[in-house]
Amino acid sequence: MISGVKSTNNAMGRLLHLMSDSQLHNGVPSMISARNLTKEYGDFTAVDHISFEVPRGEAFGLLGPNGAGKSTTMRMIAATLARTDGELAILGKEPNAQGPEIRAHLGVVPQQDNLDSELKVHENLMIYGRYFGLSRKFLKGKIDELLDFAQLQDKRDSKVNELSGGMKRRLTIARALINEPEILMLDEPTTGLDPQARHILWDRLFRLKELGVTLILTTHYMDEAEQLCDRLIVMDKGRIMAEGTPANLIREYSSREVLEVRFGSNKNAEVAEQIQGIGERIDVLPDRILVYAESGEGALEELTRRGLEPLTSLVRRSSLEDVFLRLTGRSLVE
Amino acid sequence: MILAAALDSAVAIASRRANRLGSSVYAGRSLVMVERSLMALKTSNWFAVLSGFVEPVFYLASFGFGLGGLVGNVSEGGSASVSYATFIAPALLATSAMNGAIYDSTWNVYFKMHFGKIYHGILATSMGALDVALGEIVWALLRGLAYAIGFMCIVYPLGLVPSTWGLLAIPAAVLIAFGFASFGMAITSYMKSFQQMDWVNFIMLPMFLFSGTFYPLDVYPSWLQTVIQALPLYQAISMERAIMLGQFDASLLWHVLYFVVMIASGLVFTTRRLTALFMR
Numbered sequence: 338m339i340s341g342v343k344s345t346n347n348a349m350g351r352l353l354h355l356m357s358d359s360q361l362h363n364g365v366p367s368m369i370s371a372r373n374l375t376k377e378y379g380d381f382t383a384v385d386h387i388s389f390e391v392p393r394g395e396a397f398g399l400l401g402p403n404g405a406g407k408s409t410t411m412r413m414i415a416a417t418l419a420r421t422d423g424e425l426a427i428l429g430k431e432p433n434a435q436g437p438e439i440r441a442h443l444g445v446v447p448q449q450d451n452l453d454s455e456l457k458v459h460e461n462l463m464i465y466g467r468y469f470g471l472s473r474k475f476l477k478g479k480i481d482e483l484l485d486f487a488q489l490q491d492k493r494d495s496k497v498n499e500l501s502g503g504m505k506r507r508l509t510i511a512r513a514l515i516n517e518p519e520i521l522m523l524d525e526p527t528t529g530l531d532p533q534a535r536h537i538l539w540d541r542l543f544r545l546k547e548l549g550v551t552l553i554l555t556t557h558y559m560d561e562a563e564q565l566c567d568r569l570i571v572m573d574k575g576r577i578m579a580e581g582t583p584a585n586l587i588r589e590y591s592s593r594e595v596l597e598v599r600f601g602s603n604k605n606a607e608v609a610e611q612i613q614g615i616g617e618r619i620d621v622l623p624d625r626i627l628v629y630a631e632s633g634e635g636a637l638e639e640l641t642r643r644g645l646e647p648l649t650s651l652v653r654r655s656s657l658e659d660v661f662l663r664l665t666g667r668s669l670v671e
Numbered sequence: 672m673i674l675a676a677a678l679d680s681a682v683a684i685a686s687r688r689a690n691r692l693g694s695s696v697y698a699g700r701s702l703v704m705v706e707r708s709l710m711a712l713k714t715s716n717w718f719a720v721l722s723g724f725v726e727p728v729f730y731l732a733s734f735g736f737g738l739g740g741l742v743g744n745v746s747e748g749g750s751a752s753v754s755y756a757t758f759i760a761p762a763l764l765a766t767s768a769m770n771g772a773i774y775d776s777t778w779n780v781y782f783k784m785h786f787g788k789i790y791h792g793i794l795a796t797s798m799g800a801l802d803v804a805l806g807e808i809v810w811a812l813l814r815g816l817a818y819a820i821g822f823m824c825i826v827y828p829l830g831l832v833p834s835t836w837g838l839l840a841i842p843a844a845v846l847i848a849f850g851f852a853s854f855g856m857a858i859t860s861y862m863k864s865f866q867q868m869d870w871v872n873f874i875m876l877p878m879f880l881f882s883g884t885f886y887p888l889d890v891y892p893s894w895l896q897t898v899i900q901a902l903p904l905y906q907a908i909s910m911e912r913a914i915m916l917g918q919f920d921a922s923l924l925w926h927v928l929y930f931v932v933m934i935a936s937g938l939v940f941t942t943r944r945l946t947a948l949f950m951r
């Protein structure tokens with residue numbers, strides 16, 4: 338009951354905020370605006386002149402292979418890492434000068450948990466709220482609500498080191514919500530979570546989004562990105578390779594469907610020659626061949642017409658994963 | 672209802688300090704760090720806490736009363752002569768304050784910086800680097816203060832403090848502990864390994880032995896006197912000795928100034944270093 342009343346108040350509070358916001362871009366208030374944002378570590382450029390805008394209430398995703406610069410970008414937005422060059426504004430504020438003020442608006446789930454191992458589970462939430470200056474009275478109720486959400490009620494008096502990896506992750510996520518943030522920054526939030534916890538989190542994120550919370554998210558799970566993100570950027574080597582909604586990216590960088598066929602690993606290369614011309618594009622992998630086509634069934638028929646008989650075949654819709662692999666390559670080059 | 676909720680939000684709290692001087696590093700909530708330390712107190716090592724306190728007490732017992740019988744009375748710089756125990760009591764009180772402040776601001780801070788990742792988490796909130804620095808320093812100084820009060824509770828009943836004015840040694844101990852905590856944390860924030868941390872111990876022991884703790888400084892050649900007079904523990908000892916033996920004069924102000932500078936520079940360096948370590 339009580340938490341219901343509270344969240345109504347929050348929603349209205351946010352509405353008031355929204356109306357008083359003066360940062361407007363094309364009529365939509367901009368939460369984050371980056372122009373030529375750059376981070377250098379010595380000679381190495383981790384983030385290389387990237388520009389993007391995130392309007393209020395959007396779920397914005399950062400995708401990219403390991404080392405692409407996602408976490409570095411997240412930390413600059415969170416006002417915990419000074420940029421080397423470029424412009425950055427969060428809610429119209431400048432992170433170098435207004436760090437504490439900006440961070441009051443944010444909930445941050447870092448890639449690596451940094452819970453306070455000297456404190457118990459509920460104490461971790463309490464002290465984190467206190468860092469924001471929130472009153473103990475308010476926090477008492479909030480902690481109960483968050484422990485329910487993270488399903489950690491029966492662990493409330495445990496030490497942090499006694500939690501499993503996934504439980505620690507859940508506690509870190511709960512902790513990020515303690516100040517009822519307007520922008521929630523999630524760096525690989527579901528890594529290490531079991532499927533149940535993952536779905537509960539997705540559900541919770543959807544509800545936060547409905548309340549007007551802006552989500553900034555990195556993930557290596559393409560299904561997660563497709564589910565959660567309104568819009569995303571694909572980064573590689575510190576640069577933006579593509580930007581758009583998941584559907585648009587799939588349309589632009591992949592075909593509608595994909596035909597996956599296997600001929601046995603020693604025959605793949607030889608067959609690949611004969612397949613040329615079918616579909617829009619072909620990808621030859623060690624274990625299978627991918628044919629990108631408007632219609633997968635059509636491509637398969639054409640294949641059999643040419644006298645090729647795959648051991649197995651599978652037609653599926655194109656996914657974000659196909660886009661990702663096309664843009665960032667299939668090999669593990671660091 | 673709505674207004675009340677909005678006023679109490681983290682954003683409203685943070686915006687109250689907007690545009691004030693230093694608002695990029697200070698949110699006015701350093702005492703929350705003390706709250707955290709109180710919460711974590713349960714898990715602290717009580718043996719280490721206690722051993723830091725009893726050390727000066729043992730020195731008082733063995734040197735003050737054991738050796739003191741052989742030494743007889745002492746006088747420094749033409750002042751009235753006092754018993755040996757009375758002479759070293761202020762020095763050991765100053766050392767108590769130092770020990771307490773140094774322990775929390777060096778080893779504990781080193782651990783939190785390099786293993787706990789605790790400051791990473793804190794600096795992702797609306798706290799600033801100066802809040803963290805000041806809060807940790809205040810906590811360390813509280814421990815130094817507790818040691819000093821404990822020590823006073825032993826020496827006062829023993830009659831080792833000639834005048835009641837000598838109780839002013841406690842506020843002076845706050846200044847001393849603040850100075851050492853601030854300086855200790857600044858140094859620790861630059862340390863990169865346990866080997867470097869061992870230097871702290873390596874420097875502390877000779878400083879304790881030779882800062883006019885157990886005998887007046889005039890046994891040294893004058894150049895060495897000058898070197899020792901520049902050391903913080905000498906400043907602390909001679910301030911406490913003046914107060915506890917009732918020699919109030921202008922030189923006290925110099926000691927106070929020394930510690931004020933030590934506190935301020937420690938805070939500046941710690942804040943800069945925390946910003947460099949966790950925000951760059």
Ligand SMILES: Nc1ncnc2c1ncn2[C@@H]1O[C@H](COP(=O)(O)OP(=O)(O)OP(=O)(O)O)[C@@H](O)[C@H]1O
Pocket residue numbers: 378381383401402403404405406407408409410448
């Ligand atoms: N403190 C640092 N000093 C030097 N180089 C760094 C530092 N932090 C990150 N880098 C480098 O910057 C690049 C980007 O790192 P970042 O953590 O942003 O990658 P990421 O996209 O989050 O990768 P992942 O998916 O593995 O988390 C990497 O090449 C990394 O080695």
Ligand SMILES: [Mg+2]
Pocket residue numbers: 407408409448524
């Ligand atoms: Mg990362």
